[in-house]
Amino acid sequence: MNVLILTDFSETSVNAGKYAIDFLQENAVNFYLLNIHNFNFHKSASNLLENELVATLDELQTAVKTLRDYTGNKQHIFRTILSSESLIRAVRNTLVEKKIDLIFIGAVSQDTRSHPILGDHAYDVVRKIKCNIIAVPGGCTYKNLQKVIFPIDHAILSTEEKERVLDNLNYLNSSDFTLLEIKNGAVEYPNLTSDNKPSKTPVLFTKALFRDIQKQFDIIFIIGKNLSICDRLLHTEYGFTAHMNIEIPIFVYHG
Secondary structure, eight states: OEEEEEOOSSHHHHHHHHHHHHHTTTSOEEEEEEEEOOOOOSGGGHHHHHHHHHHHHHHHHHHHHHHHHHOOOTTEEEEEEEEOSOHHHHHHHHHHHHTOOEEEEEEOOTTOOOOTTTSHHHHHHHHHOOSOEEEEETTOOOOOOOEEEEEEOTTTSOHHHHHHHHHTOSSOTTSEEEEEEOOSOOBOOTTOOOTTOOOOBOTTSOHHHHHHHHHHOSEEEEETTOHHHHHHHHOTTTSGGGTSOOOSOEEEEOO
16 A cells, blocks of 8 residues: 655644554655755756755654654555655655555644645645545544534535445545535625636535534545535635634545
């Protein structure tokens, strides 16, 4: 099994890596730690480039050592990838080259927006990368996933598709799924002109409901093509995370 962990060396990304290890503690896994760094390749900066490259590679090795010391599974193998490409391009290339099965990414709190990977870019990964993804909130520790909430919008996901998803899960077979139907209805975001604003969102999937879900369940399972729910949960400007913290992981399923 091949797993990608996105890291910017922050506590949030280290925590996502530890969650990945705990989540897959019983599996043989090749973990790939990917860091995106915007190196300055101009000739005038050549004197600094080597030092910057060495320092970043050292940070990657430190991140690997932290996870290697943390795991108790000798079948967990750790490798590093350093890229100066855009995040989405680097992730897509890694998916193909390393045959990635699952991605882990940190989800920052509402007070933290400065991370180059873990802020709004995490939302881009969820929307643009067609691979199963688990977004792990900072400070969230793994526990046995017995209570899984599965919000369903029947306008997006038919009963047949829902059953096919549940029959083909690779990671949550022993978990207790609770299906939550998101009723029809939409709410507009007023006075927004950004091209990146979310689509209309089911009006009954409220912040109060999201708060209750986080108290009662261990993980949220959503379908990647259900963009309105992804927007509501993960968009750091217009979604719930603009005003409140994510406290439990979100599994974004792409099949």
